[in-house]
Amino acid sequence: DQQVKQNSPSLSVQEGRISILNCDYTNSMFDYFLWYKKYPAEGPTFLISISSIKDKNEDGRFTVFLNKSAKHLSLHIVPSQPGDSAVYFCAASRAGGGADGLTFGKGTHLIIQP
């Protein structure tokens, strides 16, 4: 039973436009959410996070939005650049990281078209 779901396996966006990656979760105990970015043959790299006490966190071109009532979060990248082409994983945890590790989604492959 997947507790973190990324329903879009892939997403194609034109360079310069906004990329929106979505993530849904089922476990109401999750209180900390992260996005990781992964290039081929590399490990995931931490991108941005958000605590459940917030509904938005921004870092440069990257913004994460959290809708707790809907158990939904999204990552916005604007403007999208070619180097943003990668697989993006949504992850969640309890108690700010907790002893039970991160729960990841399956990932969304973002392709930025020139």
Added chain:
Amino acid sequence: EAGVTQFPSHSVIEKGQTVTLRCDPISGHDNLYWYRRVMGKEIKFLLHFVKESKQDESGMPNNRFLAERTGGTYSTLKVQPAELEDSGVYFCASSRVNTGELFFGEGSRLTVL
């Protein structure tokens, strides 16, 4: 500062054989994690060390998997005997504090034939 390093990068073994994966975390990182990604699926948590102690091993699939972190530095993950379903990429990650913001290695790809 060196990142998390994993060895080997790729291992091909036959069913029933043994494989040992190694992870060297970032120096000074007490928290060390093992994760696994089976083809096209989510990255799944296996276990978490704090220094040399196993903080949580709830994600370990079965007793064919044995993880150690003697001395609280590098860690090994042994699979014995390997089965076909063990194929995947095994990621190691480390962090100074347990916040979820992890530094991952490049992964060790295991192929069991």
